[in-house]
Amino acid sequence: MRRRLLLGNWKMFKGPTDSRALAKALAEKFGAGSKPDTVVVFPPALSLSTVHEALGSTIALGAQNVHWEKEGAFTGENSAVHAADAGATYVLVGHSERRTYFGETDETANRRVKAVLAAGLTPVLCVGETLAERDANTTEDVVKRQMLGGLGGLDAQAAARLVIAYEPVWAIGTGRVATPEQAQAVHTYIRQQLRLAYGTLADNLSIVYGGSVKADNAASLMSQNDIDGALVGGASLDANVFFAIGQAF
Numbered sequence: 001m002r003r004r005l006l007l008g009n010w011k012m013f014k015g016p017t018d019s020r021a022l023a024k025a026l027a028e029k030f031g032a033g034s035k036p037d038t039v040v041v042f043p044p045a046l047s048l049s050t051v052h053e054a055l056g057s058t059i060a061l062g063a064q065n066v067h068w069e070k071e072g073a074f075t076g077e078n079s080a081v082h083a084a085d086a087g088a089t090y091v092l093v094g095h096s097e098r099r100t101y102f103g104e105t106d107e108t109a110n111r112r113v114k115a116v117l118a119a120g121l122t123p124v125l126c127v128g129e130t131l132a133e134r135d136a137n138t139t140e141d142v143v144k145r146q147m148l149g150g151l152g153g154l155d156a157q158a159a160a161r162l163v164i165a166y167e168p169v170w171a172i173g174t175g176r177v178a179t180p181e182q183a184q185a186v187h188t189y190i191r192q193q194l195r196l197a198y199g200t201l202a203d204n205l206s207i208v209y210g211g212s213v214k215a216d217n218a219a220s221l222m223s224q225n226d227i228d229g230a231l232v233g234g235a236s237l238d239a240n241v242f243f244a245i246g247q248a249f
């Protein structure tokens with residue numbers, strides 16, 4: 001189902017103590033006001049259980065990454081099954097920071113997507129080009145490769161639970177947001193790719209934009225036909241600001 005999604009990626013901010021305070025503030029804010037169809041926050045793994053407890057039912061919980069195995073001798077990793085046990089219902093996969101700093105590839109993203117689905121959770125596959133790739137006019141090629149690689153082997157039934165996040169790397173944490181038209185163009189392209197792979201199901205899948213989304217640019221981004229929500233990093237760490245972004249939907 002195509003839904004309006006507001007996703008907050010806390011990255012490596014907020015340990016359990018600070019996470020609890022932020023989750024409580026968010027639950028209070030979003031509990032009282034109107035909100036997008038679905039609001040999800042992605043705290044660091046160590047804070048998942050605490051945030052789950054503090055959030056109540058208004059806001060859903062997500063993990064920032066998971067390993068593809070259910071369990072095993074993989075020191076330092078977390079599985080999708082364990083994320084589910086901690087209360088998560090969403091998982092980010094293939095975020096550009098994972099790709100840049102931790103060697104994530106399309107192939108490992110694909111294994112993670114499958115593990116997330118197998119655990120009954122919703123994967124949010126992140127795709128997006130670097131500035132050099134945009135300048136070289138290869139945005140569509142890059143996004144296509146990341147989509148085909150990340151989603152390889154998924155049938156339409158599995159794909160029905162997907163969320164795609166388009167996050168141009170040059171817009172993440174830089175304050176340099178894609179224009180609504182730039183973002184819409186890539187979202188349209190992503191939906192075309194989804195249509196080629198899964199037919200009309202593509203019209204029901206949510207494609208969210210990420211990269212320097214703030215309260216003052218959210219409304220113009222959300223006004224675009226193929227932008228179904230936002231994946232917010234820095235601006236999701238303050239309850240008032242994150243709530244204001246939701247109101248701008």
Ligand code: PGA
Nearest residue numbers: 172173211212232233234
């Ligand atoms: P940003 O991060 O909103 O701070 O640019 C977005 C993201 O990395 O998901």
